[in-house]
Amino acid sequence: MRRRRFLQSAAASVSALAVAQALAALARPAAAAPSVPGAKWRADPFALGVASGEPRPDSVLLWTRLYPGQARPGGSATDAEQAAHFQEKSGLIALQTIEVSYEVFEDDGLKKRAQRGAVVTHAGRGWSVHARVEGLKPGRPYWYRFHSGNATSPVGRTRTAPALDAAVQRLRLALASCQHYEQGYYAAHAHMARDDLDLVLFVGDYIYESSNPQYRIRPHTGGVPQTLAAYRERHALYKLDADLRASHAAHPWICTWDDHEVDNDYAAGQSAKYADPAQFLARRAAAYQAYFEHMPVMPGGPDTWGGAHQRIHQRWAWGQLADLWTLDCRQYRTVQPCRDPLKGGGRVVLNCAERDDPHRTMLGQAQEQWLTEGLADSRRRWRLLGQSTQLSSTGIDTPLGRTIYTDGWDGYSAARARLLQAVADMGQTNVVMLGGDVHQNVAAQLRVVPNDPASPVVASEFVSTSITTRGMGEGALTRIRASNPDIAHARSDERGYTRLDVTPQSATATFLTTPFPAQVDAPLNVQAVYVVDTGHAGVHPA
Template sequence: MTITRRELNRAALWLALAGMGAPLRARTQEAMPRWASNPFALGVASGQPRPDSVVLWTRLLPADADDAPARGALTVAHEIFADEQLRHPVARGETVTDASRAFSVHVRAEGLQPQRDYWYRFTCGDAASPVGHTRTAPAGGADVRRLRFALASCQHYEQGWFAAHREIAGRELDFVLFVGDYIYEGSNPEHAVRSHGTRTPHTLDAYRERHALYKRDADLRAAHAAHPWILTWDDHEVVNDYADDRDPAYTDPALFLRRRAAAYRAYFEHMPLALPPQGASMRIHDRFAWGRLAELWTLDCRQYRSHHACADPARDAGRTVVDCEELRDPQRSMLGAGQERWLAQGLAESARPWKLLGQSTQMSATGFDTPEGRSVWTDGWDGYPEARRRLLQGAADAGAHNLVVLGGDVHRHVAADLRVRPNDPRSPVVGSEFVGGSITSRGASRAAMDRMRRDNPDVQHARGDERGHAFVEITPERLQCEFRATRHPVQAEAAFATQAAFVVEAGRAGVQRA
């Protein structure tokens, strides 16, 4: 968190700002850079909506022609308004930033009203950012009748245009839930419609450059400016299929953790998050409440997970294994012991009827029946079956009737029932799952998904041949999930259609076609 130098209380602000045409001028006189080009080219964002606060973000991107940053610290002002016309300021403040944090700005805007729309902008010298819109969460005890959000993940820049974000930006939503693979570190020339233009990042500067490239996409910026985002990450924010301190190449863990530290730091510098990393560690798992209606836990499925089971000794990426004894080891964990306890306790204590888990991959089983036995993919939840069983059994024991798991990573739209023993009709359905497709990243064919469904009766719907996202709407009576999709690769002017829609009725675990 960068330092917020000054936060005025709201009453004083109303007085101070009343009738002032240019309220920022006096405060920013000492650092009044004149910009050759607008430094707010990466846009603005907000996130982590609470009843009384949101996190506001921007990052200044000075052009070569601007000498201002070379002078060191920049003072960036933020203003928050109660109206879209920016006539009614409710808060303002200043943040000092510099090159050590890539000129990023993180503001925890506090003292806000619950369930309210706000507009905000940043200024620095003679430059002003675009105006962003955000919305606080309802008060914890509020009788909330509706929650609406978008579920999105997996946006490989090279494999398509971010047209999905244009649709997301245009919708009325409470927030965007993004569950990982915000950037991709690697390239895959297949289906490429544009290029990263740089090599695979390993250093802080290279990860910063990759994040900046993604944020230069106008559609992505629009989705950030339109709604607060709630985020967790998956693997590609660092490197494909990493697990804790191990990457696929078995790089010396100390060396790999230096890369992970760089990746986490660049991630933080580009996101509306409040807690910066400490070296190679960063707390991203979190909890959000929506009145008395719903509670959302965002999970970290990468940082604390056990290494892959039955790993290839030459290259430890996820792979398909048959008859792997290690899978049954109860010590192995997807979330790590601390996060598992935190989640189990939260689920047990929560009185809110809808319990949502935002996490990065598919929880329902996806293995295949082969003559040699069941084959499973080791990087997803199938690779951590005991951890999955503990989570689902714990939720069932806690009486969490409306558990809904929301995921990404696998580049397909999925609707599935969740049982403590997957695909076993004698094991009751204890939860429901939706995977929200992928913004651009390519997925599996229809034939492969049909086969997967044949061997996994819990999966009611699986399409990997189209790209997209999902819109979720929750009321006290039901949760509805609408899968939005377009062809692959995603073209710039792509339009989206509803591929399928499902509901979960309150008090009845399992997905049903709408």
């Protein structure tokens, strides 16, 4: 009954997909109470801002989450306290669902409305709102806002992807990752918000579950999250940063995750701390749910909303210019090789032969097959692979042999060689890996056999430094550079993001950085510019 009433009351322009999505939202309602069109808010429910993502030629995904502030500003609230706070600020009785409406405009003056609709949300999904807006025109900006009762959200700007057959001359994206809240201010996001971008590609470590007291400029609230409530609080804390909200409101984001969204160095169902796998999967489900509740990303995959198994890897297109894959390097990977028997996760090891075991996988068999098949049938000019970490080797040669860090692709060397051999076999030269995680800017050549001049360069790599998280010391990085001639550029001393300009002729990475992550309004400067020319695998300085 309630579903039928919702269908009748939904605005006429709500697409079939949006209705399906609203029904999915209702699949786990908080209780059998009627949906209300709004609330009488006593606090701004849009304190976490607005965001958009998943740009397609005819659709985008709009996001917000009703969040009338923290029950205990600066402290950690219990579930019950936060629920009571929500009730008090919204003026609703408990256990209701809320309808949130949205409007999409063709102009920044909000005069020409292109779409309107509504979705229903409830406590079971953290009052988060995901509205997929369809029927849009390709390759153009749109402006949007939400309404709930007496409250209206800030205005966001988004952009649709160009038509699939369009002869596009430019894709300009910001590659970003690793934004530890405690370790700095989001000067990079403030810069990104003002930058002329088509989209933001965020490749992981959006939140950090852990703390490092050594570099604390502003504290996390709460301890290391284990529960859905604690992960929600962590995400909300990050979104309360005005610069991060501005970056979301300015551009559509395409996202994947790494480990810190859940737990440092986790591998599939295995926690680095060797907790009971069932217990870890329950924690992973909570972390994944909180992630989707706070991001302009819709979960896919075998589980319904709130499950431990969610698909985030996707394929995107930008006219005839580029195919873009976002990969999941955490959920399906084999556990790190040559493990310390007493401690999980990654570590630096000497002469680890296990890493070359062909059964080991970074992406999982299904995702790897999906990717290689997709690469084989790609006919666009560029093939960009957004993934969590660094593909090129960072091993260090010593008199006793080579040391590697087991959590990165070096720990999955057979899988890396398989991927690059597939690229080589296809004869494609315009393949560019885009990564994060290592808190340094990297431009590198990619060969099936790393650093071996006899093995041709088959692809190119750009890794962006962190938004805030500290990088490794110069001593270690000097040894990495000396042992890896394939690395053309590596600097870990600055924070920022990477602007990638893709044209039919080239893919150019501009590393934009600041040495002052502790300064709110630190300006970003150009650290270096590297280019890949069409038809020639490999990077060179501009």
